[in-house]
Amino acid sequence: MIHLNTIIKKLQTNTNVFLTGGAGVGKTTMTRQIIKYFEDNTKKVAKLASTGMAATLIDGQTLHSFLDLGIASNLKELELNSKLKISKKLKKLLSQIDLIVIDEISMVSDTLFDMIKLRLDQASFFGVILLVGDFLQLAPVVRGYKEVKFAFQSLSWGLFKFETVKLTHIFRTDDKDFIELLASVRNGFVDEDIHNHLNKFIKPLPEDLSEFTYLFGKNNSASLHNKTQLNFIDNDLFVKEAQIVKHLKSVKDKEIESFMNDARIERDLEIKIGAPVLFTRNSWNYFNGERAIVVNIDNNYIYVQKDDLKVVKLEAIAQSKSKWVEKSIDGKKEMIEQPVFSIYQYPIKLAFAITIHKSQGMSIEDLIIQTNEIFAPSQFYVALSRSCNPKRLNLIAPTRQWHELIFVNQKALEFVNVENNVK
Secondary structure, three states, X not given: OHHHHHHHHHHHOOOOEEEEOOOOOOHHHHXXXXXXXXXXXXXXXXXXXXXXXXXXXXXXEEHHHHOOOXXXXXXXXXXXXXXXXXXXXXXXXXXXXXXXXXXXXXXXXXXXXXXXXXXXXXXXXXOEEEEEOOOOOOOOOOOOOOOOOEHHHOOOHHHHOOEEEEXXXXXOOOOHHHHHHHHHHHXXXXXXXXXXXXXXXXXXXXXXXXXXXXXXXXXXXXXXXXXXXXXXXXXXXXXXXXXXXXXXXXXXXXXXXXXXXXXXXXXXXXXXXXXXXXXXXXXXXXXXXXXXXXXXXXXXXXXXXXXXXXXXXXXXXXXXXXEEEEEEEOOEEEEEEEEEEEEEEOOEEEOOEEEOOOOOOOOEOOEEEOHHHOOOOOHHHHHHOOEOOHHHEEEOOOOOOHHHHOOOOHHHHHHHHHHHHHO
């Protein structure tokens, strides 16, 4: 609560805030609480992220969609695509926004951050900004072999004068040794003790792989493992097709398809009674990454039993793409957020396997990490930090040395260390 009140007070006094901390410290939970506070006080909040999947965790939309950036990745492309000039509609919208939240800031490149600054300048934005994320997690995706550059490397970063609030208490696990291990891996530090500690997690695989979730670096590996394991279950296959509701007739199918791919929504959810699943959202009676077993399926509901033996009756829930539109309220024209279309799908995924990218925000109890598909800086840390029970963590023996898997972007590490020393 101390951090929550601190951030709210800073934002209320027009101070831009950068909320950070390692994995499992509750950044998303706190972000949702801040958003709720502002919205409960009739403030307009733009909830944004660089990817559709990250945006769904805060019920928001992508930066490109909200800021009308098209497919541009930098200012030059924005000009080539005739989108350099701000639209009157976006200018009016930004003039009414009180708070802009940008989640998973580590995945925002320097050039995207410059485009954000351009749009805010064009609209003479007078609101406040909350950035959320950890630069020692997933980095921006760049085309080809270009050098990865983070938002903090942008010329615009310093102009916002962000005040950093760092969360340090890890909620995902209370195993002190494992927490210390995670801290070392996050910083890319490996010595003999770390080496030996990690080796303890290399153990014979369980006979029943269905009890564990495999974490892969590649989509194909995760899909193949899910399909193979599902075939072993000798029950009828049910296919739950996503239901699409268009709130505007002008919506194109291509736009819906793009949203589903970006937000990782399955068009056809293949499921069987007896299959293990992971919840993909947070709710009052389950959390993102929690495991359950499918015990019954009917036309409208999927019934799953959690480890505590409680049965949860799941219905398809909506993930919507929204846009801000002008409405007349009590004779006054205001911008309000309304859905363009909604996609209804069950908030679960097969638990046999998932990619490291798709495990974003998850806390997974029974975990096997395929270490031989680690290829990016901080990727191993992201994978390892999904574990909420180190006693149920297995690492596949790597074909490389641990120090070759545990590496970080040096610019990101330098930035984080400077922030830690200043604050």
